[in-house]
Amino acid sequence: METQFISIRTICVNYHIESSFLMDLSNIGLIQIEIIEQEQYIHHDQIADLEKMIRLHDELDLNLEGIDVVFNLLAKQRELQKELTTLRNRLRLYE
């Protein structure tokens, strides 16, 4: 449990962010906050994405809606890239 979840408090201290920012990200569905024994946590799988969100917010002044749009478009881009790779591989069968 300790290795899989990181408490909101720890995240706020380490990344110099307000817990309200995390709550807002959670409300918009960009991260998922878990409550374990009355303490709020984030699963470590979400940390890489969270770091990206913090950078987009701090460095590019993107608001939450902007971050949401960027994440959706990046996910779409990844899917298309994957599809392109699959199709290229399939094409090799006929070459």
Next chain:
Amino acid sequence: MAFIDYYEVLGIPKTADEKEIKAAYRKMARKYHPDLNPDNKEAEKKFKEVNEANEVLSNPENRKKYDKYGKDWKHGEEFEKAQQQRRQQQSQYSQYGSGAEGFGGQDYSDFFESMFGGTSGHSRQSHRPKFKGQDYNAELHLDLKDVYTTQKQVLTVNDKKIRITIPAGVENEQLIKIKGNGGPGLNGGPNGDLYIKFIINNHTDFKREGNNLYKDEPLDLYTAILGGDIHVDTFDGKVKLKVKAGTGNGTKVKLKGKGFPVYKKDGEFGDLILTYQIQIPEQLSEKEIELFKELQKIKEG
């Protein structure tokens, strides 16, 4: 070392005020930010140029210096003087231990280094945003046989040894990210990531599509007509197959679970699809020709 027109980099006139510079920088940074342009070296280069331009133009002192000596950096007598002064300043800073920590000197152009050095003191460092380090890209060539099972490998990237586990079933051109093994971050930002692209070379008779394998299987005419048992090669050994009497050329047979391992799903495999290629006997003996003629007669009634 070429002169860099920082105004042109940001797409602003020389008369631009602080607000216009900031707006132009934000616009360009949004366009070329590494998080928005994954795996795009051109964008990464542009992003560095934009940062450098902002570094100079958003700082009144640096901008003044750039406007005065920028274009004549090579010849200007006064510029030489300014450089000398800078060198003195720099040695002072390093004396007090506030040198170029966190500044990757190589992240600036030669032009910038020549004019402003690796550092120009506290004021610049204080408003510099943190940036993630450069992402590194590497290619790893493997044989199809190698990726049939999970294996561990040690890679050397930029003189650093990295131990990686390659899960069975990895796809050709699949990218995996190894966090924090890219270039160092700027101004205390996180390290970049290492992206490894797997190039899978196939020297086998099997063709792979996703988790399924495909193979042409030669079948002798007699077994095709009369049926019988044959032994076929799968990716991990031979299996015995029953061939139905009257099997036509091009008939496909699916061997469930005899395909390629499913990526990151232990014990799950795709299918092997065999296509029978019926072999017509060549160089028939007289006796065989005679018998075929006999068969032909029977068939024609």
